[in-house]
Amino acid sequence: MDKIDLHIPNETARLRAVILGTAMSNGAAPSLEEAYDPKSREHIAAGTYPQNPDMIIEMAHVAAVLSKYDVAIFSPVQIQDYNQIFTRDIGFVIGDTFVKSNILPDRDQEIEAIQHILNKIDPSKIIKPPEEVHVEGGDVMVHNDYIFVGTYRGDDYPNFITARTNVQAVEWLEKTFPNKKVVSFNLRKSNEVARDNALHLDCCFQPVGHNKCIIHRNGFLEEEEYEFLVDLFGKQNCFELTKDEMYHMNSNIFSIAPDVVISERGFTRLNDWLRSHNITVEEVPYAEIAKQEGLLRCSTLPLIRD
Known part of the structure; x- marks a missing residue:
């Protein structure tokens, strides 16, 4: 693929091209x-932090599934002894525009490692927010006319290394994408x-499928913001995660199409529910990899969906 014409209308349309960590x-x-x-801290302390060979095998399984569905896979340039699994953090596509994230300063090299991919995109379609805007791709979801944004609105925002997207990011997205309805959600944070x-x-x-979603009430600090999503999708279309399922990252699966998802094999209850709604799992x-508080959506940065 010599030239990449970006197109991301939502989270579930048929995937054609992706950057895989x-x-x-x-x-x-x-x-x-x-x-x-x-979560990483928990596993470091317990001596159960994931080993490189195991993570390589897990990512190879994902690449094999993507190849099975004829998805073009792009890879970052490898940096020695550096975590490059979670490409979702470093950028995201809204419509035909690539947004470079303002992420934790320690991770700047990750963006440099995808420059060869960005070179295939029309430069006028690549933007970077101003410095005061903190945003990571895990907090941004395109849902047709909507942009959903996770944020943290507390005055103690600077105290949380787990707060990655600030209120300025919400305001910037509203100005930058005036044709979209930007809806923000105040998320529960703990270091x-x-x-x-x-x-x-x-x-x-x-979101998953055509009109469904996976959701965990306790992740949201404001009840009405959680209710907004339940009303939007319809209660009967929402798969409500337990606290344990959220901890194990059940909401972080990845859609290849409305009727095909990649999911962790241990997510038994969720996978059964998806299949009951005619979604191939x-x-x-x-x-x-989940031990680092990231899973399948975190490891992928979609560039083109139908």
Whole structure:
């Protein structure tokens, strides 16, 4: 693919091209001080942080499923001893526009590692928000006329390494995409307790199929914002996650089409529900990567959907 014509209308339309992260050279487990989220910290402390060879195998399973559905897969340039699994954080596409995220400063190299892919995109279709706008792709979802944005509105925002998208990002998205309805959601944050932390919007919510969604009430700080989504999709179309399922990242599956998803093989209740709604579930092992508080949606950056 010499030239990439971006097109992302929503989360579930038929996928044609994606940037898939890489685990080829993740390096050693970080120290507790270096951890970006409470779940990674939990596994570092317990000595159960994922090993490189296991993560490579898990990502190979995802690549195989994407290839099976003729999806064009792009890969970052490999950086030695550097975590490049979660490409969703570093950018996102809305319609025909690629937005470079303003992410944690330690992760700037990740954006540089996809420059060869960005070179295939019309430069006028690549934008970067101003410095005061903090935003990561896990917090941004295009849903046809809507842009859903996870944020944290507390005055103590600077105290949370788990708060990745600020109120300025919501305002910037409203100005930059005036034809979309931008709806923001105040998410529950914790630096210490993984079960009380919605790191991104896709850790507690995701559209799936034609008109359905996966959701966890406790990820939202404002009841009315949770209710907005339940009303929008219809209660009968919402799969409500338990606290344990949210902790294991059940909302972070990835849609190849409205009727095909990639999901972790251990998500038994969710996978059964999806199949009961005529959605094909391509099951993969991904429990090791999930220990870093990211799963399938986090590892993928879609560029083209039909």
